[in-house]
Amino acid sequence: MSQASDRVYTALRAGILDGRYGFGDRLGEIEVAADLGTSRTPVREALRRLGSEGLVEVLPNRGARVRTWTAQDLEETYELRAVLEGLGARRAAGQVTAEVVDELAALAAEMVTVDPSLGHRPPGDFADLAALNARFHAVIVGAAGSDRLAATLAGLVQLPLVMRTYHRYTPAALARSHAHHHEIVDALRAGDGAWAESVMRSHVLAARAVLLASHRDGATGTAATDPEGQAS
Amino acid sequence: MSQASDRVYTALRAGILDGRYGFGDRLGEIEVAADLGTSRTPVREALRRLGSEGLVEVLPNRGARVRTWTAQDLEETYELRAVLEGLGARRAAGQVTAEVVDELAALAAEMVTVDPSLGHRPPGDFADLAALNARFHAVIVGAAGSDRLAATLAGLVQLPLVMRTYHRYTPAALARSHAHHHEIVDALRAGDGAWAESVMRSHVLAARAVLLASHRDGATGTAATDPEGQAS
DNA sequence: GCGACCTAGATTGCATGCAATCCAGCCCGC
DNA sequence: GCGGGCTGGATTGCATGCAATCTAGGTCGC
Incomplete structure (x- = not known):
C-alpha cells in the first residue's frame, strides 16, 4: 500500500x-x-x-x-451478480458457522435501525445503510469459501457503486430488501442451500428492477456529489 | 497486435x-x-x-x-463455469437464430468425427477435438449476447487450457460429452432455456469430475509437451 | 463553400537509468 | 555447532527521455 x-x-x-x-x-x-x-x-x-x-x-x-454504463450493462451485470451471489449463498449455507450467522443477523437488524425511510436517519442519508449492506454481502461471499468466486464477484460489484443505488429505492422496496436479508439469515441458519440461493437471487434481481426502472425515468446515473449509497 | x-x-x-x-x-x-x-x-x-x-x-x-493449481482451484473454477455457462446457454436459447443452431449442430457432429477414441484420429491426438469444442462453447457464449458474461468467462477458461483435459477422458466420458453437445443443440433449437441451462451445467460438472478424479490419481497436471487438448 | 490533405501539437508507448527492496550467503558471537 | 545479524548481488518499482501514433486545425484544391 x-x-x-x-x-x-x-x-x-x-x-x-x-x-x-x-x-x-x-x-x-x-x-x-x-x-x-x-x-x-x-x-x-x-x-x-x-x-x-x-x-x-x-x-x-x-x-x-x-466507462459509461448503458441499461444493458446494468442488466447484464446484475444478472451475473444474481447467479454468482446465489451460488455464494448456496455454498455458504453448507458450511457457515453459528457465529457468522449471528453476525449476519446482527447486520440485518442494524440495517433496519439506520434506514432513513424509517425515520432513523435524516432523509437521504444512506451512508450507514450502504456500508452495512456491503458488509452483509461480503460476509456471505466470504463464508462461501471460494477465492475464485470472491475474485470474480469483485470485478462485478464495481458498477453499482457509482450508481448511488439506495437513493432510488422506494420505502416499499427498502422494506422488501430488509425482509430479504432476514430471510437469507434464516435460510443460512437452517443450512438450506437451495433456499438461501433462491432468496439471494431474488434479492439481487429486485435490486436490478429498481435500477432499471429508475434508469428508464431519465436518471442517467451520473454519480453526483454523494459518495455512498449503493445497495443490494 | x-x-x-x-x-x-x-x-x-x-x-x-x-x-x-x-x-x-x-x-x-x-x-x-x-x-x-x-x-x-x-x-x-x-x-x-x-x-x-x-x-x-x-x-x-x-x-x-x-500459478500452481490445487484441487480446490479446479473445483471452484469449474463450479463457476458450470453456473456461468449454464446462464449463457439459457440466455442463448431465448434468442439464438436457426443459422447459429445449425452451426452448433455441425460442430457437434464434426467433433464425433475427429474423436481419437472412435478411431478417427491417432490415439492421443485431441487437437482438432479441442479446437472444435472451444469453438462450440464460444459460439454459445456469443449467442448469449452478454459482453459482461463473455468477459467474466474469459477470465475463467484460462485454467482448463493448461490441464490438457481431454487426455484424461475415458472413451465413455468422451461419448457422454458428445451426447451433451447434441442435447444442448436440441435444447437450443427448441428454444428451451431451462433445458439448455441444465444440460450445460451437467456438461461442465461432468468435466469437473473427470479432472478431479484424474487429479486424485496423482496427475499433478503439469502441462507437458502437448500444446492442445483442453475440454469443455 | 465544401472536402481532402497536410502539418503541428499533444499523448501514448517503449526504453533505460536510478533508487528501494528483497534474498542468499557469510561472518560473528554465543 | 548453531543462530542472529549483516552485507553484496540481484530484482523489482519508479522516473524520465525519446520515438510512434493520434487528434485538431488550417490550407489548398475543386
Whole structure:
C-alpha cells in the first residue's frame, strides 16, 4: 500500500466511485500523474488495472476514459451478480458457522435501525445503510469459501457503486430488501442451500428492477456529489 | 497486435498454456524481456495482465511466477463455469437464430468425427477435438449476447487450457460429452432455456469430475509437451 | 463553400537509468 | 555447532527521455 501504483489505483477508483470523475471523462496519464504527485508509470499500471475491472476503458494509443454504463450493462451485470451471489449463498449455507450467522443477523437488524425511510436517519442519508449492506454481502461471499468466486464477484460489484443505488429505492422496496436479508439469515441458519440461493437471487434481481426502472425515468446515473449509497 | 505489450502477453500466455513455462516457474522481467527482444516495460504490463486473469501470481517486489493449481482451484473454477455457462446457454436459447443452431449442430457432429477414441484420429491426438469444442462453447457464449458474461468467462477458461483435459477422458466420458453437445443443440433449437441451462451445467460438472478424479490419481497436471487438448 | 490533405501539437508507448527492496550467503558471537 | 545479524548481488518499482501514433486545425484544391 505504500506502493505508488496502489495509491494511484485507490485514488482513481475512489475518484470514479464518488463522482469526482464523471462518466466519459478523459484520464490523461500526465494529468493524473501531476494531480497525484507521481510519474506516469504507476498511473499507467493503475489505469490498466481499472480497465481490466471494467471501471475505465482504455483505447490503444488514445488513453483512458471513465466507462459509461448503458441499461444493458446494468442488466447484464446484475444478472451475473444474481447467479454468482446465489451460488455464494448456496455454498455458504453448507458450511457457515453459528457465529457468522449471528453476525449476519446482527447486520440485518442494524440495517433496519439506520434506514432513513424509517425515520432513523435524516432523509437521504444512506451512508450507514450502504456500508452495512456491503458488509452483509461480503460476509456471505466470504463464508462461501471460494477465492475464485470472491475474485470474480469483485470485478462485478464495481458498477453499482457509482450508481448511488439506495437513493432510488422506494420505502416499499427498502422494506422488501430488509425482509430479504432476514430471510437469507434464516435460510443460512437452517443450512438450506437451495433456499438461501433462491432468496439471494431474488434479492439481487429486485435490486436490478429498481435500477432499471429508475434508469428508464431519465436518471442517467451520473454519480453526483454523494459518495455512498449503493445497495443490494 | 503490433503493440509490443500485446506480443509479450500473447507469447507468455502461449508459453504457459503449452507448458514451456511449468507451474511455479519464475518469470523474471529481465529474462523474459531478453527472450522476446523487448524492454522490461511491456513485459511488466503483460505480467500484470496475466496476473489479473489468474494465470500468474505477482508478488510485490518479488516478481511473477506461473500459478500452481490445487484441487480446490479446479473445483471452484469449474463450479463457476458450470453456473456461468449454464446462464449463457439459457440466455442463448431465448434468442439464438436457426443459422447459429445449425452451426452448433455441425460442430457437434464434426467433433464425433475427429474423436481419437472412435478411431478417427491417432490415439492421443485431441487437437482438432479441442479446437472444435472451444469453438462450440464460444459460439454459445456469443449467442448469449452478454459482453459482461463473455468477459467474466474469459477470465475463467484460462485454467482448463493448461490441464490438457481431454487426455484424461475415458472413451465413455468422451461419448457422454458428445451426447451433451447434441442435447444442448436440441435444447437450443427448441428454444428451451431451462433445458439448455441444465444440460450445460451437467456438461461442465461432468468435466469437473473427470479432472478431479484424474487429479486424485496423482496427475499433478503439469502441462507437458502437448500444446492442445483442453475440454469443455 | 465544401472536402481532402497536410502539418503541428499533444499523448501514448517503449526504453533505460536510478533508487528501494528483497534474498542468499557469510561472518560473528554465543 | 548453531543462530542472529549483516552485507553484496540481484530484482523489482519508479522516473524520465525519446520515438510512434493520434487528434485538431488550417490550407489548398475543386
